[in-house]
Amino acid sequence: MVESxxxxxxxxxxxxxxxxxxxxxxxxxxxLIEARSDVGDATSKANTAILHTGFDAPVGxxxxxxxxxxxxxxxxxxxxxxxxIERTGAAVVAWTESQQAELPGLxxxxxxxxxxxxxxxxxxxxxxxxxxxxxxxxxxxxxxxxSIICPWTTTLAYATDAAAAGVTxxxxxxxxxxxRDPDGxxxxxxxxxxxxxxxxxxxxxxxxxxxxxxxxxxxxxxTPRRGQLVVFDKFARRLVSSIILPIPTGTTKGVLVxxxxxxxxxxxxxxxxxxxxxxxxxxPDGLQSLVAxxxxxxxxxxxxxxxxxxxxxxxxxxxxxxxxxxxxxxxYVCVGGIRSTGLSxxxxxxxxxxxxxxxxxxxxxTRAGAPAPARQPxxxxxxxxxAGDPAAVAADPEYGRIVCxxxxxxxxxxxxxxxxxxxxxxxxxxxxxxxxxxGRCQGFYCAAEVATxxxxxxxSR
Amino acid sequence: xxxxxxxLVVGAGPAGLxxxxxxxxxxxxxxxxxxxxxxxxxxxxHCHHGGFGLRDLHRSMKGPRYAETxxxxxxxxxxxxxxxxxxxGWSDPQTVTVTSPAGVRTVTAMAIxxxxxxxxxxxxxxxxxxxxxxxxxTTGQLQQWWYLRGLPVGHRALVVGAEHVSYSAVLTLRxxxxxxxxxxxxxxxxxxxxxxxxxxxRGLHVPLWTGTDVVALHGHGRxxxxxxxxxxxAANRNVAVDTVVFTGDWxxxxxxARSAGARLDPTSRSPLVDQAGASSVSGLYAAxxxxxxxxxxxxxxxxxxxxxxxxxxxxxxxxxxERRTVEIVxxxxxxxSSPAYLDVGSVARVTDLPHGLVLRTAQxxxxxxxxxxxxARELARFxxxxxxxxxxxxxxLTWAPNVDPGAGPVRIRLR
Numbered sequence: 001m002v003e004s005x006x007x008x009x010x011x012x013x014x015x016x017x018x019x020x021x022x023x024x025x026x027x028x029x030x031x032l033i034e035a036r037s038d039v040g041d042a043t044s045k046a047n048t049a050i051l052h053t054g055f056d057a058p059v060g061x062x063x064x065x066x067x068x069x070x071x072x073x074x075x076x077x078x079x080x081x082x083x084x085i086e087r088t089g090a091a092v093v094a095w096t097e098s099q100q101a102e103l104p105g106l107x108x109x110x111x112x113x114x115x116x117x118x119x120x121x122x123x124x125x126x127x128x129x130x131x132x133x134x135x136x137x138x139x140x141x142x143x144x145x146x147s148i149i150c151p152w153t154t155t156l157a158y159a160t161d162a163a164a165a166g167v168t169x170x171x172x173x174x175x176x177x178x179x180r181d182p183d184g185x186x187x188x189x190x191x192x193x194x195x196x197x198x199x200x201x202x203x204x205x206x207x208x209x210x211x212x213x214x215x216x217x218x219x220x221x222x223t224p225r226r227g228q229l230v231v232f233d234k235f236a237r238r239l240v241s242s243i244i245l246p247i248p249t250g251t252t253k254g255v256l257v258x259x260x261x262x263x264x265x266x267x268x269x270x271x272x273x274x275x276x277x278x279x280x281x282x283x284p285d286g287l288q289s290l291v292a293x294x295x296x297x298x299x300x301x302x303x304x305x306x307x308x309x310x311x312x313x314x315x316x317x318x319x320x321x322x323x324x325x326x327x328x329x330x331x332y333v334c335v336g337g338i339r340s341t342g343l344s345x346x347x348x349x350x351x352x353x354x355x356x357x358x359x360x361x362x363x364x365x366t367r368a369g370a371p372a373p374a375r376q377p378x379x380x381x382x383x384x385x386x387a388g389d390p391a392a393v394a395a396d397p398e399y400g401r402i403v404c405x406x407x408x409x410x411x412x413x414x415x416x417x418x419x420x421x422x423x424x425x426x427x428x429x430x431x432x433x434x435x436x437x438x439g440r441c442q443g444f445y446c447a448a449e450v451a452t453x454x455x456x457x458x459x460s461r
Numbered sequence: 462x463x464x465x466x467x468x469l470v471v472g473a474g475p476a477g478l479x480x481x482x483x484x485x486x487x488x489x490x491x492x493x494x495x496x497x498x499x500x501x502x503x504x505x506x507h508c509h510h511g512g513f514g515l516r517d518l519h520r521s522m523k524g525p526r527y528a529e530t531x532x533x534x535x536x537x538x539x540x541x542x543x544x545x546x547x548x549x550g551w552s553d554p555q556t557v558t559v560t561s562p563a564g565v566r567t568v569t570a571m572a573i574x575x576x577x578x579x580x581x582x583x584x585x586x587x588x589x590x591x592x593x594x595x596x597x598x599t600t601g602q603l604q605q606w607w608y609l610r611g612l613p614v615g616h617r618a619l620v621v622g623a624e625h626v627s628y629s630a631v632l633t634l635r636x637x638x639x640x641x642x643x644x645x646x647x648x649x650x651x652x653x654x655x656x657x658x659x660x661x662x663r664g665l666h667v668p669l670w671t672g673t674d675v676v677a678l679h680g681h682g683r684x685x686x687x688x689x690x691x692x693x694x695a696a697n698r699n700v701a702v703d704t705v706v707f708t709g710d711w712x713x714x715x716x717x718a719r720s721a722g723a724r725l726d727p728t729s730r731s732p733l734v735d736q737a738g739a740s741s742v743s744g745l746y747a748a749x750x751x752x753x754x755x756x757x758x759x760x761x762x763x764x765x766x767x768x769x770x771x772x773x774x775x776x777x778x779x780x781x782x783e784r785r786t787v788e789i790v791x792x793x794x795x796x797x798s799s800p801a802y803l804d805v806g807s808v809a810r811v812t813d814l815p816h817g818l819v820l821r822t823a824q825x826x827x828x829x830x831x832x833x834x835x836x837a838r839e840l841a842r843f844x845x846x847x848x849x850x851x852x853x854x855x856x857x858l859t860w861a862p863n864v865d866p867g868a869g870p871v872r873i874r875l876r
Contacts, residue, residue: 281679282590388558390565400560400562405497443602
């Protein structure tokens with residue numbers, strides 16, 4: 001059977017789900033195609049989880065504009081849906097004289113990016129805010145609106161809204177070829193059957209250049225840039241109050257130390273250009289160097305345990321800006337090269353895509369009666385979660401039955417995730433929806449129970 | 462909701478149950494034990510091998526039976542026991558917050574005994590690099606996976622570690638129909654009793670690769686190989702397995718102790734306690750493998766019972782500021798000592814502590830002298846036929862009455 005839709009979106013990462021949500025809420029039908037078994041299961045799940053202001057984006061770039069706009073939109077959307085955000089602020093710390101000399105330039109850049117809340121602070125002020133920082137800092141640029149966010153909930157919220165608005169989600173589906181009908185309709189040859197779509201949006205992340213080539217384009221290539229990250233125990237959370245950034249170099253923001261929304265402390269990422277778009281392995285050298293880098297910035301980290309480590313691949317192109325283009329006559333929008341700011345820009349990218357399509361003579365207009373954004377479970381450590389909430393437990397004892405002790409996740413929350421609009425297929429999927437198994441014991445106590453629930457309560461099995 | 466009890470015990474494993482029982486038998490009226498698991502008994506619940514109960518109950522039984530016996534003994538003594546009740550934090554130094562299906566409440570107690578146990582250090586905390594496939598276990602997780610849940614495990618497994626629990630992991634793997642391909646340890650030899658090691662190597666044909674580090678895990682979706690590095694040759698090799706079990710390398714579950722502000726040992730991360738289990742925080746005690754990660758269950762139970770008995774005797778006079786403590790300092794290669802203090806104000810109890818001072822060493826050693834001294838004065842000297850890392854080294858406390866409260870720390874070193 002051939003499925004026919006108005007718009008097919010390839011890629012259910014944070015960008016693709018945001019676009020599908022926007023189109024789903026419009027007068028157009030939409031199909032969202034994802035190669036992996038879950039939404040947000042590649043670049044979108046393994047990053048530094050920071051909601052950027054765009055203060056240090058390339059001035060005048062599309063990225064600068066969309067991160068700035070996306071930040072505002074995502075903050076609003078998070079209020080509506082319950083995506084946890086903490087406005088921790090960031091400090092770009094200068095450790096040497098030459099780095100100190102770069103700070104005024106960074107401040108000017110922030111202003112040029114229309115971000116006017118940044119300020120230069122003295123070493124004294126910095127140490128008052130960050131007393132556990134290693135000695136030797138000479139000053140910093142404070143960026144009060146840089147925030148930490150839950151990247152998993154964000155993608156899930158978009159996907160949930162999209163599904164509620166009528167978008168069909170096809171997981172485990174790769175696009176093998178793209179043909180064209182004489183009337184201009186795209187004919188997608190996918191691993192789960194053919195799809196006809198009047199418009200095509202390429203949000204395939206690491207595979208975006210490949211899809212672009214299927215469409216006959218070669219404006220960019222993607223060189224996966226691996227970022228390894230180390231997550232320290234919750235007891236390390238007290239060691240920083242804001243995101244500690246190094247002075248950025250040309251290619252990367254460098255190794256940062258940041259609190260996570262789950263109450264941990266994160267060190268990373270590395271930046272390694274790789275040929276293999278599937279190589280999300282950490283390396284012994286990578287992990288050792290990150291621990292050493294973390295201890296160099298916050299010496300007390302030496303006494304803390306590592307809870308987790310992971311690696312993500314940024315879909316970096318050879319260009320300094322996003323690779324977003326619309327080919328009106330071919331009914332094709334490409335959203336590629338979204339390097340490390342896709343989460344922050346996601347809603348603005350979706351808005352931009354819809355504007356491009358409308359501008360190309362294919363109006364995509366939010367329809368009356370599109371469902372309101374759905375509330376998401378709050379995974380933020382700084383917020384009330386069910387197992388600590390007397391009212392929630394009184395209303396449903398399953399919220400008082402804690403299964404994951406380290407992360408304080410109740411059976412009720414796992415049950416809810418398994419019955420949700422976009423349910424998990426495996427333990428990692430449960431973890432991204434509830435935090436279960438993500439804690440310091442890494443499943444010593446709870447993995448067997450959660451796996452049992454997954455097997456018995458998951459509707460898909 | 463708020464509730465008041467005389468003594469709250471957190472954790473219904475061997476140490477917590479034994480402590481609660483002796484507290485109740487010692488005349489403390491209101492003893493409440495809370496456990497976050499759905500069944501009481503702690504780790505023995507999922508250890509289906511024999512040998513439990515030898516030193517405390519003087520018979521050998523399998524883990525689940527032992528757990529059940531300890532539960533009944535505590536209940537018979539009049540202890541209140543609630544499961545699915547997790548202590549989530551402190552609202553003041555004598556009051557904890559508790560979540561259970563019955564609700565969120567606080568419990569205030571005159572004394573709180575933490576018996577939260579220890580867990581095995583997982584892969585990530587060991588900084589083992591590579592992919593994040595399925596098929597990665599700790600022994601505790603594996604035992605629950607198979608014995609409590611009957612979930613399929615895999616086909617071919619590598620066991621990381623060669624201490625007691627590692628051999629238990631081999632048995633669990635075999636019970637689950639998994640072939641243990643090999644055991645691997647960074648150290649030059651196994652750290653268990655010779656009989657287990659010989660039986661596993663020659664009887665079960667599971668080789669032990671010594672001097673070998675685990676470098677990385679490989680596999681997308683499911684584990685495909687474990688990358689090992691030989692310490693001698695620095696050569697790396699892959700072993701094709703779909704399952705790996707990280708065993709031992711115990712970490713105390715010190716979250717409540719630490720968040721209460723209790724001083725911790727810098728190496729073991731256990732709360733520093735005296736021979737009565739008293740921590741640096743007034744009214745807060747630590748029992749069992751939280752205080753010495755990890756001893757056998759029966760030793761945890763015996764020491765828990767001793768803690769309960771002494772706490773019952775001194776109940777009502779719990780101010781730590783009045784204690785006269787002498788610190789116990791260990792010198793390398795010794796790693797830590799439990800207790801880490803002696804309360805010389807109550808010398809009569811010091812020698813009662815079952816199995817005395819528990820120590821750990823970082824290095825193997827042959828015939829060794831263990832010297833206990835205070836300043837220039839030698840208090841005792843013990844001889845051991847061998848010293849083994851990850852394994853108990855215990856010293857009697859016979860010398861403790863001779864400690865001079867004003868003469869500084871007691872030092873323990875190897876000769």
